[in-house]
Each structure stands twice: as C-alpha cells, then as structure tokens.
Amino acid sequence: MNWLPQVSPLTVVLIPFIGAALIGLAARSWKTQQLISWTTSALFLLAVLGQLGAVLAGETPRQLVWEILPGLPIAFSIEPLGMIFALLASSLWIVATPYAIGYMVNGGYTSLARFFACYAIALGAAAGIAFADNLLTMFIFYEILSVSTYPLVAHTGTAKARQGARTYLGILLLTSICFWLPAMIWTFIATGTLEFAQGGILAGHLGPTQAGLLLLLFMFGTGKAALMPFHRWLPSAMVAPTPVSALLHAVAVVKAGVFVALKLALYVFGLDFLAEIPLTDFVLYVATFTMIAASLIAIHQDNLKARLAYSTVSQLAYIVVGALLATQVAAIGGGMHMVMHGYGKITLFFCAGAIYLASHKTLVSELDGIGRRMPFTMAAFLLGALCVIGIPPMGGLWSKWHLVTGAFEAGHAVVLAAFLLSTLLNIAYLLPPVLRAFLKPLPEGEPATLKEAPLMCVVPLTLTAAGSMVLFFAAGLPHRLMQLVFA
Amino acid sequence: MAIVDLMPFSVLAPLIASGVVALLPGRFWPWAITLLAAIVATVIAALTLPAALESTLSYPFGNWPPPIGIEYRVDAANAFVALLVAGMAALSLPWAKVSIDREVPERQGAFYALFLLALAGLLGITLTGDAFNVFVFLEISSLATYALIAHGRDRRALLASFRYLIMGTIGATFLLIGIALLYMMTGTLNMADLAVRLPEVQHTRTVDAALAFIVVGMGLKLAMLPLHLWLPNAYAYAPNFVTIFLAGTATKVALYVMVRFIFTVFGGEYSFTVLPLAIVLMALGVAGMFAGSWVAMFQDHLKRMLAYSSVAQVGYMVLGVSLFSAAGLTAAFLHMFNHALIKVALFMAVGTIMYRIGSIKLQDIRGLGRQMPWTLTAFALAGLSIIGVPTTAGFISKWYLILAAAEAGHWWLVGLIVITSMMAVYYIWRVIEAAWMQERPAGSPAVREAPLALLAPTWLMVALNFYFGIDTRLTVGASTAAAEALLGVGGLMP
Amino acid sequence: MTVLGFFNYWVVIILMMIGLYCVIARGNMIKKIIGLNLFQTSVFILFISAGKVVGGSTPILREGVEVYSNPLPHVLILTAIVVGVAITAVGLALAVRIQEAYGTIEDDHLGDDGEDDGPFEEEQRG
Known part of the structure; x- marks a missing residue:
C-alpha cells in the first residue's frame, strides 16, 4: 500500500466530520450533497487504506492530539484490531453510500442533508473509536456515535420512530454513563492511566474479585455490544430507514460495541489476567x-x-x-x-x-x-x-x-x-x-x-x-x- | 504602576462608573460605560491573577498599615474568584443590550448603575482582607441585587425580590453577628490578623458560635440546600440579564466567603473539629445535589428548572469543600468557575428564546428547534457541559470532584455524583425533546432565529465551555493554587 | 450576679428573638420589615456593647481622662445602621410596589403565587 500517502490518524478521523460540515453547508443543493458524500467516503477509504501498509509492517502510528488533564490525553494510535474495524467501516461505507442515496430518494424521504451529515459523523465517530489510544478518547467518540445516530433512527419523525429512538439513545447513553464512565474512573484511580497497552494495564493493580466487578461494569456498560439484558435498543432502532439499520446497526454501531469489548479484553484486562478473574x-x-x-x-x-x-x-x-x-x-x-x-x-x-x-x-x-x-x-x-x-x-x-x-x-x-x-x-x-x-x-x-x-x-x-x-x-x-x- | 496599586481600581472602576451612569440619559451610553467599566475590572483582575499566584498581594488603604487600616489582600483564591466575577460581567454585558432594551425600556441609566453597584460589591467582597468590609460590600451588592430583581417584567419578580431581601438580610446579619463575636474575642477585624490571634482564644464558646453564625449566614446567601428557598423565584422572574449575572457570580462569591472564613480565618483544622462540618456540609451538599436535580426534572418553566439545577450545582461545590482536602477544594473552585460558564451559557440561550417567543414554558417551545436552530443547539451543547460529558468544562470539574471523593475513600459519593449527572441528562433531555422531537402547536406564529446580538455572546459562552473542557491549564492551575492558598500550603496562613 | 452582669446580652437575645419571630410569623410585609429592623438593631447593640470599657469615658482626647471606651464599634455600627436604613427603604419601596401590583401586602393573601399566573403580567404593572 505504499502508493497511498499515509496521513496522520487525526486526519483520517476528521475526514468524515469535515464532510458532514460541508453537507450541512450545502443544505440547499442536493447534487452537491451527493457529490460530497461520495468524495468523503472515497477519501475516507483511501486514508484508511493508506495506514494498512504501516500496520502490516508491524508499526503502530501514534498521535497525541491534546492533553486535557495530566494522564487524560486525546490520542490516537493505529493498531491491528482497530485497523480491522476501520477497514470494515470504510469499505462498507462506500458501498452503502449509493444504497442510501437510492433508498432515501426512491423511498420519498425528506431532510436528506441532515441524514447524510449525521451518517458521515457516525462514520467519523466509528473511526475515532477504532483509532482511540485510550479509554477517554474512545468514550468521547462512543458518545458522539450514540448521539449522532439518534436523528437517523428518528428520521421519519413519527411517534413510533421517536419512541424507538428514545429507547435506543436511552439505553446507550444510560449504560455508558452509568457503567462505563465509573468503570473508566475506577481504572484510572487503580492504575493511574487509561492508555491501551498490549497485554493489559490492570494486572497487578486490582485483585481478581475487584477486577471481576470492573469487568461487569465495562461489559454491561458497552451497551452497543447488546449483551442481554441491554439488547432492547437494537430491535427498537429498526424503526430507522433501512440504510441506517444496514450500515449503522449491522456494522458501525454494533461493531463499535464488540470492538470495544475486544479492545477491553485484549488491551485493558489482557487475556492472561482475564483468565484469572x-x-x-x-x-x-x-x-x-x-x-x-x-x-x-x-x-x-x-x-x-x-x-x-x-x-x-x-x-x-x-x-x-x-x-x-x-x-x-x-x-x-x-x-x-x-x-x-x-x-x-x-x-x-x-x-x-x-x-x-x-x-x-x-x-x-x-x-x-x-x-x-x-x-x-x-x-x-x-x-x-x-x-x-x-x-x-x-x-x-x-x-x-x-x-x-x-x-x-x-x-x-x-x-x-x-x-x-x-x-x-x-x-x-x-x-x-x-x-x-x-x-x-x-x-x-x-x-x-x-x-x-x-x-x-x-x-x-x-x-x-x-x-x-x-x-x-x-x-x-x-x-x-x-x-x-x-x- | 505596580499591579498592587492597580488592584483597588477593579472595585473603584464600577463604583465610579455607577455614579456616572446613573446620570446618563438614553439607552446607548449607560450600557457602553457599564461595559467599559466591566472590561477595566476584568483586565485588572486578569493582570492580578498571575501576580497573586506567585505571592500574596496587599494594598493598604490610605497607607495605614494593616491590621490598623483596611487592606485589600489578594492571593490565588480571591484573584481567581475576582477574575470570574469581572469576566462574567464583561461577557454577559454584550448580550444584555438588546435584551434590556426590551425588558427595561425606561430609565436604563438607573438600571445599569445598580448593576455596576452589584458588580463593585461582589468584587469588593472578593478582594478585601477586612471582615467588616466583607459585610459592607455584601450588603451593597445585595441591595443592588434586590432592586435589579424587582425590575423583572413579571409582577412576581417583586415578591421574589422581597423574599430574597428578607432572607438575604438575615443571612448578612448572621455574618455580622459572627464578625462581632470574633471582634469581641480578638479586637481585630483584619482577616489575616484574625487568623493569627484566633488560636489563642480557640475553643471558647464564643468562637464556636461565631463560626456557626458565619457558616449559616453564608449558607443562606449561597443557597445551600435547606436555605435555598429564595433562589428559584429570584432567578425565574428577574430580568434575563440579571439572572445570567447572578447565576454566574453571586452564589460563587458567597461560597468563597464561606470557604475563606472556614479555612483562612478559623483554620480548617479547627473548623472541622469544632463543628461536624465534614458530615454536615457533605450531607447538605449531597442533599442539595439530589433535591435540586430532582425538582429540576419536573419544572416546566425553563428558568426555574435551571435555577433548581443551580441549587444542585452548589451542592457539588459544597461537597467538594466538605472533603477538607486539597483535591476537594480544587474541585470546588473548578466547579465554581466551570458552573459559571455553563449556567451563563444556558441562561443566555433561555433568555434568547424568551426574547423571541415571550415565554419559556416547556409546552411553548415545542418544535422550536427547527425555527431557532442556533439558539437551541447552543442550549443543547451547554447542556452537555452541565451533564459533564468529556471535552466540556463540566466534565473537568466533576472529574476532579470524583477523584477527590475517591481519594477520601468515599466510593459511594462517586456513585451519587454519577446518578445526579444522570438526572441532569433527564432535565436537559426534556428540553431537547420538546424542541426537536415535537411539532409546533398548530396556530402558533412563525418565529425567526434570534438576532446576532444575542446569538454571538451565547455562542461565545458555549465555545468557552468547550475551550475550558480541553485546555485546562488556566482553570486547573488557578484552582489548585487557590486550594493551596486556603489550606495554608503557601499563602495567607502564617 | 453573673446573670445580671450579662444583662446587655439578655437584651440582645430578647430583641433578636422578637425580631426573628416577627419576620417568620407575620404575614404582613410591613411587620416583616419591622421585625427585620429589630433583629438588626439587636446585633448593633451587641456590637456596640462590646466597645464599652468599665469606667471609660467618651473617646475624645482631653485632659484628665485615662480610660476611653473603644470607638471602633461605634464607627462600624454607624455604617451598619446606614446599611440597615437602606434595606428598610428598599423593603418598603418593594412593599409599595407589591401593593400596587397585587392590591395587598399580606403574604397569606398572596399565597404561594404558584406558576399558573400566566406568562406575563406586564400590563398590570403599567
């Protein structure tokens, strides 16, 4: 993949967000919006592919964007697991773009600018989750993903759609803020860091029982992974137009959930430690x-x-x-x-x-x-x-x-x-x-x-x-x- | 001129300007002079802060050396609060112009003069190093505030103002009793001097009583839970600009005074052993967090909702103080600053809605999201901050509060903070849902987006919320220094 | 003896309680303000009585007087009295406005003046 330029991780994440802003600005011209949607998804795919060579060579491109508080930075790193998720999301987005355009136009839907802008934001958030270097960065993009998909689920604006969308957002936000956020704080207090590391960061800092509780908080907090009993949002979200269900609720959102679960198991707990709990x-x-x-x-x-x-x-x-x-x-x-x-x-x-x-x-x-x-x-x-x-x-x-x-x-x-x-x-x-x-x-x-x-x-x-x-x-x-x- | 010599002018500028403004006719010049005075005060406060972070500054009035004469004594804690107060005034005044033209069409000179008096009073409370001076400035700002609240267009503003007057005066008189008792025991009114002399007479009933009176009196002014009754109506019916200013400053300054007395004058060690402050403040703080959030969840009047939310946020600050640790105090100061940012932004957004549709009942804003998208987006983003979502200012202070609670070993507090944040999600969510998810009631007139003169300041505040959620060097640095100054790691304490 | 020796404090406490009771128990706003005044006055007396030195004279420098009363409380309380007068003035002004707007200054008649008063009453205020 050497023929593709390797841009910084932040740039990859920003591409869909910029695309969304442009779509928002071009709210009057449907043609321009289509063009931007196409260009953004194509650029995004190319940018992700550009990272592949380095990752396959065993490198981990890292980028510290900004340190909010000591120990709480916004940072990206591209490791293989995130690469898989990003490849999946970007390759399917470019296929989903024509589908969404065709479906929304032929289905007689309105407010398309909002739709495609939110669509792009959701993909950008997915990329942010994929490339997050620490729990905080991941959490931020996780929430952006939840919130940006809400207008998509409630797109038709009928009472049923609103009801479904409310369940959707309610469960995702509640689980993440009630379980995930405290778990993250606990992790920070116990280990002093939130950064992902190969083999986990928790081993040696927490006893097996405490770590078990933490695991419960994390796994049930990852509402997007739809573990019972927090799976109700997924069927509720099916009130959305099908392109949303297809790309977001079969790929970006739910895969973000299980990606987080995998990432937690591999990079926060570590498989060896996990087996002891x-x-x-x-x-x-x-x-x-x-x-x-x-x-x-x-x-x-x-x-x-x-x-x-x-x-x-x-x-x-x-x-x-x-x-x-x-x-x-x-x-x-x-x-x-x-x-x-x-x-x-x-x-x-x-x-x-x-x-x-x-x-x-x-x-x-x-x-x-x-x-x-x-x-x-x-x-x-x-x-x-x-x-x-x-x-x-x-x-x-x-x-x-x-x-x-x-x-x-x-x-x-x-x-x-x-x-x-x-x-x-x-x-x-x-x-x-x-x-x-x-x-x-x-x-x-x-x-x-x-x-x-x-x-x-x-x-x-x-x-x-x-x-x-x-x-x-x-x-x-x-x-x-x-x-x-x-x- | 040294920065120390400039310090009094942050109080004098608004004080002098108020006299000028009161005499000015028309609508433009009173506002312009007021803004100028607020900017002057802000600039001086901003210049003072870096110097105060390094060492404690003292300005003796009339060159009478303290403790005989009155001095302005500024360390990290009050320099930070002064910057907050002056800054909020300067930031909210650009918003005020259009809004006040509508709400107080006549005699604006008097109105702005009152505002400047309130500002001068609050700054005076913050900067002064003399206990009696605190009382005098407190009454100056309070009197001006009562009159400002009474300017509300709703007649209930008069009642709210009267009730605030009664409770506020009782609170201030309690403070006076406390100061009198301290004076009787030590013969001095200078706070630094009091701190030196009090240990000799500690553990007498008189000093204990003084502490109790001061804590209760300031608890009234800062709307700590059972003493908060004046706040919701005062905030709800005052002119929007007054609400914005009060929400950003008044309760914060009262909290500062309370903390200053507890930690500097009496000494934290003493205060927390004589009175069960750790338990009482913690219980009241937590109760405030819950009760305030709970009531806010069921308010249909948006300003009342935000007012109750303020009661809850005061609870967070009191909780931070009750932990009696550097981390807890840092969190309290951080939340003081960040909550001012949040609430000013939220009240501005609500005030903008009121400017356009004349009502801020939940049922009247249905479907407004499509007609005033910029205003309501600003509200939603500021709402994220009050919930405490990462990258907003609200997250930073809650993060510190949680770390402080965990450091003290109070794990249950961490849970409570998270739960009350969820309650904030609910009350902010109701507004968003009404504005975007519901249809505009049939027959209601079309509404245009608010004028730029209101939107620009609102969005500036929203931007600041995110800015201070990401760049925390100023806020965290100053708050840490403030906490250290109060705990005597390096500051006023001998 | 000790009880009588502290008589100034007894006066202060009695006045304070009367004042506070008046503020809390009376519905009439004028009476509330009177109560507030009594309450404040009691604190003034507390402060001033602290300045009394037994056998001391008025604090004016002159021949043949060695012991003076402490002048500082007097000066402070002068300020506090001014503040008190200002509060009374503002309180009375508000009471007048409330009388104009509601036609009564009895708290009981005003009820809690809940939330269903209509969104705006600007006409009633002229």
Missing part, C-alpha cells in the same frame, strides 16, 4: 445465553428486519464470547467475525430494504415466491445468510472455525455446544425467507415479472454479497492483522 465465566455465560436466547427469539419474528436485528444480537454475542474465552484463537475468531458478520449482515439488511422498496413487504410470511420477481436480491440474501451461518464458500466459516477451536482449547464444553446449537438455529431463522422466496408460489394476483429495486440499491447488495464470498478466499488479511495483535 472468576467473574469472567459469569459474563461469558451471559453472552452464551444471549447467543442462544436471541436466536430463539429471532425464529419467532415475522418482521424481517426484527428477525435480522435479533440475529445481530446473537452474532454480537459470538464476538463477546470470543473475547471472554481468553484464548488467542478465540480472540482471533472474534476479530474475524466482526468482518465476516459485517459483510454478511449488511447484505441481508440491504436485501430487506430492497424488498421493501420494490414491493412494500416487511414480513417474512409475505415473501412467498418473491424470488421470481427479485432474483438478484434473493440470491444475495442467500449468500449473506450462508455467510452469517458460516457455510463454505463464505467468509463466515473461518471466524466460526476459530471461535469453536477457541472454545475447545479453553475447555468450555457448554460454550462449544452453544456454538453448534446456535449455528443450527441460524439456519432455522435465516433460510426460511429464502426457501419461501424461491420454492413457494407467488400469491394470487401478483405477476411473476421481474421487479427489482432501483439499480442504486441492487448493485451495492450484489457487491457486498460478492464481498462476503471473496472473504472466504481472502480471510488471510484479517487473520494476519489479528495475529499482529499478539505479535
């Missing part, structure tokens, strides 16, 4: 329970987006489990699953949105025979579903492979069994829509003519579906980055 097992079982319970709920959801939302809750728990198993293999699996699930789930959401746009159907039970009218969309849906389930030739296989190996290594038979059960449940809730679409006849009165969503929507979902297949063969990159975490 008795309460780790408790949180691990909470995550395992979330994994199974969310899958069971998903089976009963007739609304397609709600079903996908619960599926996301379940898949996020995979990653948290990967972090808490406290073995290297499982952590690698968790990191890879961020990417694989990101690609698979965004495809599924894109498809759900395309179906709504083309035929105004939202329920699984309405999907009979729709494969004849929307073959591309439903084929992509199948690929996305296979990726999430983890069947070759899709990328999802590799992450689950590592996760299961990790559970085996750690000797957690229950978790191992849960992984297998959950995979079966994945099949049970993700494949029926596809089967209905292709195998059942269309309802009376609907012609079997081709009626796909607009091109601006179909092309992106085809691309992400293809991407999740490419990841089967190109899984080396995330794997290598994850190994660098332990180098």
